[in-house]
Amino acid sequence: MCGIVGYIGDGNAEKIVIEGLKKLEYRGYDSSGIAMNFGGKLAVEKRKGRITNLEEVLEKSDYPFENCHLAIGHTRWATHGAPSDINAHPHFSMDHRIAIVHNGIVENYLDIKEKLIKEHGIKFVSETDSEVIAQLLSVYYEGSLEDAMFRAISEMRGAYSICAIAADEPDKIVATRKDAPLLAGIGNGCNFLASDIPALLKHSREFYLIENGEVVVLDKNDIKIYNAEHKSVVRDVFHVSWDAASAEKDGYDHFMIKEIHEQPKGLTETLMRRLGDDNSIKLDGINLTKEDIDGFNKVYIVACGTAYHAGLIGKYAIEKFAKIPVEVDVASEFRYRDPFVDDKTLFIAISQSGETLDTLAALREAKKKGARIMSIVNVVGSSVARESDDVFYTWAGPEIAVASTKAYTTQLMCMYLVALYMGRVKGAIEDAYYNRLIEELKEIPSKLRKLLGTEHQIQDLAKTLYKTEQVFFIGRGTDSAVGLEGSLKLKEISYINSFAIAAGELKHGTIALIEKDTIVVALSTQDDLFEKMLSNIQEVKARGAFVIGVAKEGNTAIEQQSSHTIYIPKCMDEVAPILAVVPLQILAYYIAKERGCDIDKPKNLAKAVTVE
Numbered sequence: 001m002c003g004i005v006g007y008i009g010d011g012n013a014e015k016i017v018i019e020g021l022k023k024l025e026y027r028g029y030d031s032s033g034i035a036m037n038f039g040g041k042l043a044v045e046k047r048k049g050r051i052t053n054l055e056e057v058l059e060k061s062d063y064p065f066e067n068c069h070l071a072i073g074h075t076r077w078a079t080h081g082a083p084s085d086i087n088a089h090p091h092f093s094m095d096h097r098i099a100i101v102h103n104g105i106v107e108n109y110l111d112i113k114e115k116l117i118k119e120h121g122i123k124f125v126s127e128t129d130s131e132v133i134a135q136l137l138s139v140y141y142e143g144s145l146e147d148a149m150f151r152a153i154s155e156m157r158g159a160y161s162i163c164a165i166a167a168d169e170p171d172k173i174v175a176t177r178k179d180a181p182l183l184a185g186i187g188n189g190c191n192f193l194a195s196d197i198p199a200l201l202k203h204s205r206e207f208y209l210i211e212n213g214e215v216v217v218l219d220k221n222d223i224k225i226y227n228a229e230h231k232s233v234v235r236d237v238f239h240v241s242w243d244a245a246s247a248e249k250d251g252y253d254h255f256m257i258k259e260i261h262e263q264p265k266g267l268t269e270t271l272m273r274r275l276g277d278d279n280s281i282k283l284d285g286i287n288l289t290k291e292d293i294d295g296f297n298k299v300y301i302v303a304c305g306t307a308y309h310a311g312l313i314g315k316y317a318i319e320k321f322a323k324i325p326v327e328v329d330v331a332s333e334f335r336y337r338d339p340f341v342d343d344k345t346l347f348i349a350i351s352q353s354g355e356t357l358d359t360l361a362a363l364r365e366a367k368k369k370g371a372r373i374m375s376i377v378n379v380v381g382s383s384v385a386r387e388s389d390d391v392f393y394t395w396a397g398p399e400i401a402v403a404s405t406k407a408y409t410t411q412l413m414c415m416y417l418v419a420l421y422m423g424r425v426k427g428a429i430e431d432a433y434y435n436r437l438i439e440e441l442k443e444i445p446s447k448l449r450k451l452l453g454t455e456h457q458i459q460d461l462a463k464t465l466y467k468t469e470q471v472f473f474i475g476r477g478t479d480s481a482v483g484l485e486g487s488l489k490l491k492e493i494s495y496i497n498s499f500a501i502a503a504g505e506l507k508h509g510t511i512a513l514i515e516k517d518t519i520v521v522a523l524s525t526q527d528d529l530f531e532k533m534l535s536n537i538q539e540v541k542a543r544g545a546f547v548i549g550v551a552k553e554g555n556t557a558i559e560q561q562s563s564h565t566i567y568i569p570k571c572m573d574e575v576a577p578i579l580a581v582v583p584l585q586i587l588a589y590y591i592a593k594e595r596g597c598d599i600d601k602p603k604n605l606a607k608a609v610t611v612e
């Protein structure tokens, strides 16, 4: 995830900023860089890879660091443009008089870029959206960086935190934010900026939290905050008492629960960047014409683990919305059975890391057979992304906990978008139904926030369940796929033996294992299957099971059958999986916590599985 650090004061700015960036390394990044002002002359250094690569360059340089009292730095997690030296931040304006670092996205950067090229003859050097900010600031700069910043942000759409310096103002850093974090650290004879508290804890525990639309101006003795009307505002000091370890997790005990809470944001990013005002879907420049889509006789979705579970929902969505037959397979099986794949197949690989060897090998196999390869990947520039014909990124941000949570829900969002896009282009979905679904997807982040507000109820439930050694997950339709994911979450972090099965299949054997107090999580979020689920619940209840029903608000009939009910907000059945999985993630988390497990690094597991 991108990180920002800025410093102004009498100390060695280069050293302080690099130290701050290192404190953000845990969040994941692919390149880093620094911009310094040496008494009116700006210097920028940036390198792909670890911060040590950047340090090597700085060590070999002959910059007079003792004269550098102002610097801004950045760790980049690639979004627009692959990880590279050129795409790394900071970005210079064409005249090298302004340098910026940026977290987030400028949604309308292509329009701004075109205007800057046409009207001002600006030459761009990187593939990033961020470079437009530096160029825009230099076009508007008339001696006051904050004035230029106000003008620039009035033209920008998207989510961002930006930090800028100007050669002509060697005693000032200017920053702003919208929907991306930014805080100013209060020092003694010096001041700081950062996207995240851990970057600055060594130097300060007193912060001003910058609000959306505000512009903050730092010199070494003062921090001035201006609101969107350019009026100076007074902000209360925010005092941080966390230690460094909990600050990395924003005060959460584990990355997993932090990432569970990051899902509304990740889903907003994944969805809103792709939606036009008229609800049309843009697939990031993927050229999938009606002719292409009509030409596919089959879609093959291949992935591992959690990503495979997302693929199961993808099958449901593509078949329903685009009316194309879909097969889903685990990558480790796919390539060993000579699958029916040819040049009429659309092959979709799903992978958070983009480095899972089995998924990569399956992709290569499908490519050899002539399939068109699309991937849904979280890590920009990863192997799966590079070897695909088309890439559709999940914008979950880096996932640090081994157990996947926000990558899964954003993979689901991508699957819905791909399915709806194909359905619309193909003419397989009616406009009214399409629009209803898009409106439902737009509401998912706020419904998820509401659901996360009930976390403590699930935490209490976990306290009563954590000693169990066996849990079953049952469901019908998409709920059976969500059950697989809930079961995987539970077993991988709590080491409880769990098993997921289609509810209708239970009586064909597995029901033999249900006895008094066996825990059964009964996913019952599909309205047209609700009554059938109630019958399945009765079957296990009759054998003494402790049933945890998961249903939509309003479907209270489930309470008579279940020992405990978890409600998710009302929604269309089609999109319910994104909501239904979240209580299961939370339940797994708190059960594992009660059992004292090492949640973020479960035994025997790795974040990226690069072996067969």
Ligand code: F6R
Residues within 6 Å of the ligand: 304, 305, 306, 307, 308, 350, 351, 352, 353, 354, 355, 356, 359, 402, 403, 404, 405, 488, 489, 492, 607, 608, 609
């Ligand atoms: C489970 C989990 C794994 C991964 C699987 C695929 O929580 O994270 O099952 O989903 O190893 O990894 P990616 O998505 O990186 O290909």
